[in-house]
Amino acid sequence: MATPESGATLESVAFAAGVSRQTVSNVLNAPERVAPETRQRVEEAIQALRYRPNRSARSLRTRMSNLIGYCVQPALAGNINPVLDRFVHAVTEYAAEHGFHLLLFTAPAGSAGLDRYAELLAQRAVDGFLLTDTVVGDPRPGWLTEQGVPFVAFGRSWSGPDRGRWVDVDGAAGMTEAVEHLHALGHRRIAFIGWPEGSGVGDDRVAGYTAACLRLGLDPRVVRAEGTVDTGRALAGALLDGADPPTALVCVSDLSAYGALRALADRGLRPGPDVAVVGFDDTPAARLPGVDLTSLSQPIEQIGREVVQMLLGLLGVVELPPGPEHRLLRPTLVVRASSRPAGSAPAAPTEAR
Amino acid sequence: MATPESGATLESVAFAAGVSRQTVSNVLNAPERVAPETRQRVEEAIQALRYRPNRSARSLRTRMSNLIGYCVQPALAGNINPVLDRFVHAVTEYAAEHGFHLLLFTAPAGSAGLDRYAELLAQRAVDGFLLTDTVVGDPRPGWLTEQGVPFVAFGRSWSGPDRGRWVDVDGAAGMTEAVEHLHALGHRRIAFIGWPEGSGVGDDRVAGYTAACLRLGLDPRVVRAEGTVDTGRALAGALLDGADPPTALVCVSDLSAYGALRALADRGLRPGPDVAVVGFDDTPAARLPGVDLTSLSQPIEQIGREVVQMLLGLLGVVELPPGPEHRLLRPTLVVRASSRPAGSAPAAPTEAR
DNA sequence: AATCCGGATTTGATCGTTCAACACGTCGAG
DNA sequence: CTCGACGTGTTGAACGATCAAATCCGGATT
Numbered sequence: 001m002a003t004p005e006s007g008a009t010l011e012s013v014a015f016a017a018g019v020s021r022q023t024v025s026n027v028l029n030a031p032e033r034v035a036p037e038t039r040q041r042v043e044e045a046i047q048a049l050r051y052r053p054n055r056s057a058r059s060l061r062t063r064m065s066n067l068i069g070y071c072v073q074p075a076l077a078g079n080i081n082p083v084l085d086r087f088v089h090a091v092t093e094y095a096a097e098h099g100f101h102l103l104l105f106t107a108p109a110g111s112a113g114l115d116r117y118a119e120l121l122a123q124r125a126v127d128g129f130l131l132t133d134t135v136v137g138d139p140r141p142g143w144l145t146e147q148g149v150p151f152v153a154f155g156r157s158w159s160g161p162d163r164g165r166w167v168d169v170d171g172a173a174g175m176t177e178a179v180e181h182l183h184a185l186g187h188r189r190i191a192f193i194g195w196p197e198g199s200g201v202g203d204d205r206v207a208g209y210t211a212a213c214l215r216l217g218l219d220p221r222v223v224r225a226e227g228t229v230d231t232g233r234a235l236a237g238a239l240l241d242g243a244d245p246p247t248a249l250v251c252v253s254d255l256s257a258y259g260a261l262r263a264l265a266d267r268g269l270r271p272g273p274d275v276a277v278v279g280f281d282d283t284p285a286a287r288l289p290g291v292d293l294t295s296l297s298q299p300i301e302q303i304g305r306e307v308v309q310m311l312l313g314l315l316g317v318v319e320l321p322p323g324p325e326h327r328l329l330r331p332t333l334v335v336r337a338s339s340r341p342a343g344s345a346p347a348a349p350t351e352a353r
Numbered sequence: 354m355a356t357p358e359s360g361a362t363l364e365s366v367a368f369a370a371g372v373s374r375q376t377v378s379n380v381l382n383a384p385e386r387v388a389p390e391t392r393q394r395v396e397e398a399i400q401a402l403r404y405r406p407n408r409s410a411r412s413l414r415t416r417m418s419n420l421i422g423y424c425v426q427p428a429l430a431g432n433i434n435p436v437l438d439r440f441v442h443a444v445t446e447y448a449a450e451h452g453f454h455l456l457l458f459t460a461p462a463g464s465a466g467l468d469r470y471a472e473l474l475a476q477r478a479v480d481g482f483l484l485t486d487t488v489v490g491d492p493r494p495g496w497l498t499e500q501g502v503p504f505v506a507f508g509r510s511w512s513g514p515d516r517g518r519w520v521d522v523d524g525a526a527g528m529t530e531a532v533e534h535l536h537a538l539g540h541r542r543i544a545f546i547g548w549p550e551g552s553g554v555g556d557d558r559v560a561g562y563t564a565a566c567l568r569l570g571l572d573p574r575v576v577r578a579e580g581t582v583d584t585g586r587a588l589a590g591a592l593l594d595g596a597d598p599p600t601a602l603v604c605v606s607d608l609s610a611y612g613a614l615r616a617l618a619d620r621g622l623r624p625g626p627d628v629a630v631v632g633f634d635d636t637p638a639a640r641l642p643g644v645d646l647t648s649l650s651q652p653i654e655q656i657g658r659e660v661v662q663m664l665l666g667l668l669g670v671v672e673l674p675p676g677p678e679h680r681l682l683r684p685t686l687v688v689r690a691s692s693r694p695a696g697s698a699p700a701a702p703t704e705a706r
Numbered sequence: 707a708a709t710c711c712g713g714a715t716t717t718g719a720t721c722g723t724t725c726a727a728c729a730c731g732t733c734g735a736g
Numbered sequence: 737c738t739c740g741a742c743g744t745g746t747t748g749a750a751c752g753a754t755c756a757a758a759t760c761c762g763g764a765t766t
Contacts, residue, residue, distance in 0.1 A: 009752060020716050025754065035714060039445045052475035056412035057752035060721050065409060067456070072442050085438055089425050092457045101478070102457040103420070122405035125454070229642055285638035289582055290615045338580045362722055373746055388744065410722035413751050674719065 003056035008049040017045035028053065039342045048245070051167060059124075067103040068095060069126035070225065073133055074106070083281060083300060087154065090304025091130065098317055099302075102130070111139040113279060116292070117156075121149060125311075127315055130307060136200045150314040152307050156326065158200030163312070167306045167327045171201060171280070172208025172295040173203040175250060179212035181294075181333055182248045187276060191221040191246035193235050193256045202227075205252050205280065227252060232259020233266075240267060247275055248339070249252060254286055257293055261338065273342035282334055292337035299329050361402040363621060377400025378467035381406065387464070412477075419662065420456040421448060422479035423468070426486055427459070430608070436634060436653060437485060440507065443657025444483065451670055453661075464492040474502060480668055487511060487519075489553045494519075502668040505660050509679065511553030518667070520659045520680045524554060527602060527649040527684040531631045532565035534647075534686055535601045538694060540629060544574040544599035546609045555580075558605050558633065580605060585612020586619075593620060593628070600628055607632035607639055610646055614691065625694050626695035635683070635687055645690035652682050 010021045018044060026033045027029065027042045028052050034042070047053075049098045059065045060072055068089070092102055105115030117140070120126045121352040127180055128150035144151045145163040154165040175192075195202035206222055213220040223239060227233035232255060238265060239246055251257035257279030264271050271277050271292070279286060282297035306327055313320030359508040367377045374390060379386045379397045387395070398404075423441070423588045444620065445455055453614040456479055460466030470493070473479045481503035484493055496506045498516040506519040528545075534542050543563045548555035555578050559575055576592065580583035592599055593616060598634055604610035610632030617624050624645075632639060635650035666673030 010754095011752080021752090022717080022754080023715060029754080033714075038714080043380060050475060052472065054413070054752050055410045055478045056418060057721090058754075059409035060413050060752080061754045062408070065723075068456075072445050074442060078716085088457065089427060089459065093459050096458060104441065104457065106442065106446050106454040115627060119405065122403060123408045125408045200479050235641060258641050258643070261631065263643075265643055282644045285641065288611050288615075290611070290618060323714085366723080374722090375724080376745060379745090381723080386744075389744080391744085407722050410751090413723075413753085414724045416751075422714080631708095 008051040008224045009054070011329070013042070013045050013051045015253045017042045020158055020328070028032055033269040034224075042079045046188055046293075063124065064127055064315075065125055067126045069120050069129040070102045070104055071107050071113070071116070071129075071131070072104050073109075077171040080204045083283075083298060086300040087132065087304055088217075090301045091308055094305050095310040095312075096313055099314065100127075100309075100317070103177070111143075114139060114143055117149075119145070120332075121147070128311055130311060131155070131346050134200075136198060149309060151158055151220035152302055153312040154307055156200070165302050165310050167234075167310065167329065169298045169303070170208075170330050171205040172211065174210035175327075175331070176212040176282065177330075177333050178250050178296065179216065179218075181335070182250070182276055182278070183212075183216050184337065185276065185339070187248040188218060189221075189244065189246040189353045190250060191223065191239050192250050192252070193232055193239075193260060195236045196224050202252050202314060209274075211248055221246065228255050229259040230257055232256035233262045234259070236263035237266065240264070240269070249275065251277065251279050254281045254283040254293065254295055257295070258285070258291070261291065261293065270342075271338040272340045272348050276339040278330075278333075278339055286334075287336070294336045294339035296331040297336055298331050304331060320327060361404040362407070365406075366395070366402055366404045369402060370395045370634065379565035380393075395464045395551040416477065416648060417480055417668075417671075418478055419453050420479045421458055422452055422473050422482040423455045424466070424469070424482075424484070425457050426458050426462075427630070436636075439653040439688075440485065440657055441526045441574055443654045443663055447658050448665075451661075451665055453480075453665065453670070459500060464496075467492060467496055471500075471620060474500070481505075481664055486510070489551060505664040505667070507656055508661055509553070515679075516676045518663050520650045520656050520663070520682065522656070523561075523681040523683050524558040525564065526681075527633065527686070528558045529565040530683075530686050531603050531647075531649065532562055532571075534688070535603070535631070535692065535699055536569050536571070537566075537628055538629065538692070540601040541571060542597065542599040543571060543601040543603060544576065544592050545603050545605070546613060547577045548577055548580045548594075548644065549577050554678065555605050574599065579584075580609050582612040582615065586610035587612070587614045589613035589616035593617070593622070602628060602630050604630065604632050607634045607636040607648055610648070610691075611638070611644070614644065614646065614657055623695075624691040625693045627690040631686075631692055633684075639689070645691045647692035648687055649684040650687050651684050655682060 010024050014024045019038060023034060024042055027039050031039060032270050033341060038325065095101060105116055105120065107116035116130065129275060131151060131153035132155060134153050134155035138157065141153060141157040141163045151164055153164060156168045157163055179190060191208055194206045198202060208252050209231055210220045215317065223235045225235055234249065236249055236259060250261045251260055255279050260277050261271055264275055269275050275291065279293050279295040282295040284294045285291055286293040309318065312318045363374045363377050367374050372696060373397060376387060376391065382394050384392060393616040413575045434486050435639055448455060458469055458473065460469035470482065482497065484504060485508060489510035489629045494506060494510040494594055505518060506516055509519045509521045510516055532543060547559045548554060564575045564608065576588045578588055585604065587611060598643060602613045604613055610630050611643050613630050614624055617628055623627050632646050632648040635648040638644055639646040639648045662671065662674055
């Protein structure tokens, strides 16, 4: 059996079904306009010839490529990659349900990268963009809005006028939950290991921490440095060695938290029973035995769905969800040994891998 | 200043330059056919109008979409993700140099997923495919070859006739290097923690270990289980508690190695000085302080380049590299504390992040 | 009986590009 | 002097789909 003519066209299907081009086209795009009987005949011909509309031809005519541009960042050395990985998968899946696909490209950070976006638009290669890793002073939301280009961001626009639609994780709420969790366990001296001021994400998270402390009558105590394991280790070490050492450490990211865990180990302290540690992102390493880090997990799949829905709404493919232009989703706290008192839940139920 | 007419076409450029469509087209696709003077005039018009050829129209005519299909797997819970992340980035970058882009899609594993590939082909949405995570009995290479579809795999075809082109990491060579490294450090009882027989990747790696042992006059000793942290911990524990315990453990993956590290910690043994541990993949967690795992790092960027080059060669876009149909690249051993004797290189030079 | 209506289907034009063939002038060889 | 080759540039036709308007036809209206 030969490959069933890899080149079926509207015309060939039409001929096989004894109708005209347009009728076949209607069967696919506006079935209600075709009489049931003819429709069936056409559908059989489509099956028989394994016909699928040619995407280039359709795009040329309709001026829609059914492709969504997505910029893959120069991998930040194992930072938030796992999160983005799941995000991309979720987005790809939801987009496919509506006949859309992701088109990947790379671009330098900042306004130097805007040409790449412009290039794809000029070529009409994409219908819109999905942004991730929006940062303070990110030129993309403003520029895309000016150009009238449909886009949705995973991550709010952190500065300037709040432009375009976005979905984001409520880091502040997550950190508040972390503090409340620790407070409920009896901790009263809870410190925060953060990033330098000026990063939108970091400032949001520290704000949640501070607010929770104030509400619970605790003294907020924030130290900051670049978010590497080594700095986390140093900051935590300084806190633990200083006067009035904290009994719990809330960290702006898992990476900082790994550093904090290391600082505990350096001093013979047990994470959990002696000093509690909480991270953010729930990276794969967090669940490793021997690490067992309590962390805030982002609802990535849901974000993926919402982002796709918004973008397809802007493109007129689905009905634009009536809600607000922005969506803030709460992360969920995954409690592991690093924030459990001694003896509680000794052998955690085996987590999936 | 308004948006410079977002809709420049060949025709409008031709009018501006006082030539015909085809001449403009030639300036772009076959400049040598155009007289230098006219060429310059046309190029100026192109600049002025910010003209970029419409991709759909070009695709329709040339029957090339300039898109490469790439299937994103349902994230395997933090397994080899970081590796694939870097791979995708590298591929995207190299492909872009030739005007190609990656188109993402999802598909169920096994032959159930072949429809998704077929669908994209029927729509002429992609010119070829890039495969990753090829497994034993993978139907894709055979099917694509039968259909005459251009593709290149990252990962050899592990069973059946060896079809199509691929680039892969020489796991056996890597494991051999690991054994030699440990042997040079004085280790004589080196055990291997592997996966169950039947996985191509796992069998390849154990083969390299076994060969090296035999060549060095060591007794190969292989234990196997599913490659999770917990099983790694259990297997390593059994070895360490058994008769004639090994002084070094070579692990089929970082995940198993993390389990092995945990088993050492359970028994108060120090990784490195007491028992050496080596993993595979150099996952981000390997470099965390407190983990510091010696591991084999895959040359992902190079694989990305080679894979793209081969595929574009098959598509006739670049000259097909004259070499063999397959390329095996050696991983490099990254030595960290888990395989260093006591006191050597006390404070490792700060690794990047 | 002539008219109108509306659902079902068809026809021509078009999206923007490249391919194939052809027109034009010049130049060198026979 | 004629012919063919060559360098340069043009024109018509296609690629395969959708849009917009035209056509067809049976049945209800007047």
